[in-house]
Amino acid sequence: MPESYRKAEYVFLANIDPELQLEVLNQVERPKLIACDTMNFWIEGKREALVRTLGHVDILVINEAEVRQLADEANLVKASRAVLAMGPKTLVVKRGEYGVLVFTEHSIFSAPAYPLEEVFDPTGAGDTFAGGFMGYLAATNNLSDETIRKATVFGSVMASFTVEDFSLNRLRKLSWSEVEERFRRFQALTAFEGL
Amino acid sequence: MPESYRKAEYVFLANIDPELQLEVLNQVERPKLIACDTMNFWIEGKREALVRTLGHVDILVINEAEVRQLADEANLVKASRAVLAMGPKTLVVKRGEYGVLVFTEHSIFSAPAYPLEEVFDPTGAGDTFAGGFMGYLAATNNLSDETIRKATVFGSVMASFTVEDFSLNRLRKLSWSEVEERFRRFQALTAFEGL
Numbered sequence: 333m334p335e336s337y338r339k340a341e342y343v344f345l346a347n348i349d350p351e352l353q354l355e356v357l358n359q360v361e362r363p364k365l366i367a368c369d370t371m372n373f374w375i376e377g378k379r380e381a382l383v384r385t386l387g388h389v390d391i392l393v394i395n396e397a398e399v400r401q402l403a404d405e406a407n408l409v410k411a412s413r414a415v416l417a418m419g420p421k422t423l424v425v426k427r428g429e430y431g432v433l434v435f436t437e438h439s440i441f442s443a444p445a446y447p448l449e450e451v452f453d454p455t456g457a458g459d460t461f462a463g464g465f466m467g468y469l470a471a472t473n474n475l476s477d478e479t480i481r482k483a484t485v486f487g488s489v490m491a492s493f494t495v496e497d498f499s500l501n502r503l504r505k506l507s508w509s510e511v512e513e514r515f516r517r518f519q520a521l522t523a524f525e526g527l
Numbered sequence: 528m529p530e531s532y533r534k535a536e537y538v539f540l541a542n543i544d545p546e547l548q549l550e551v552l553n554q555v556e557r558p559k560l561i562a563c564d565t566m567n568f569w570i571e572g573k574r575e576a577l578v579r580t581l582g583h584v585d586i587l588v589i590n591e592a593e594v595r596q597l598a599d600e601a602n603l604v605k606a607s608r609a610v611l612a613m614g615p616k617t618l619v620v621k622r623g624e625y626g627v628l629v630f631t632e633h634s635i636f637s638a639p640a641y642p643l644e645e646v647f648d649p650t651g652a653g654d655t656f657a658g659g660f661m662g663y664l665a666a667t668n669n670l671s672d673e674t675i676r677k678a679t680v681f682g683s684v685m686a687s688f689t690v691e692d693f694s695l696n697r698l699r700k701l702s703w704s705e706v707e708e709r710f711r712r713f714q715a716l717t718a719f720e721g722l
Binding site for chain 2: 407408409410427430431433439440441442443444447448449450451478481482484485486512515516519520521522523524525526527
């Protein structure tokens, strides 16, 4: 790994062979946060290596079906608890057009997906989410539960732009004020008062 | 219809033949609010009568698939707009374990379902939601957007209890403080700060 990468403080292990993920990790000197993606292929074919990698991971970001497969449990709350017991302190469960659930030992956070009138191509939505999520945490350099919630919404905001056009076309021309505006729309989308 | 029913101010037309729904409506003297349910069977077989009924309805409460079928449109935002154009000022879209979306002309509200560790039987969840939703509106006698949001969460709270046991067993022994406590959990589930 290039020398400069070894000093990375925020590490995201993208969806590759879990043995390679661990090798990458071994080359990073002193990460503040390690997040990780995986998929059905590794859960089925490299479970042991994957579980070993998960022992070193702070945040696991996978989809709903993968959580159930990894835990071998249909109920999502029970499955999430089982996955947290494998090592990650935080489990981010992607549910496509239904949004994201974030599980920690003591709390659950639910973020909706933004209801869009035009979805050109959902390709890359999950990766954009992960990028926005990690970028927000790295930029704020804060790992509180509250910041993880904001990072989740921030990732959802970014993903909502990605699906509006093919490839990176929408992100290429995105302005910061559009990001802020959509973040406010997420707030308006979910706000309600006490009983 | 019994005389006392004719004075009802909050009317919920449950899922029966839309021609009968209209007959029921004609017997109610001066309702403040008319809400309505329907299903694929009537959307397919009695579309004209259903659209006639919808012209008299304030709030339509149906599931995601029914919205798409009624509007003949796959995109949920576009489909919801088309359904609102049929008469209802508010469209409540039930999405089972993924929660509820509420569409009005100018806003969208997203309420999650409560992530439960034990789901014994989802039978009746949608009807319990509708009952809790209508009951909250009738009890507060307020039809503001904000109250409709709270009624949506209140209905979701009630539905989350129904699925915890068979039939009405859980609701029968439910206390008001349990309802309040779960409402606060919905707040904790969805809360996040500004950017």
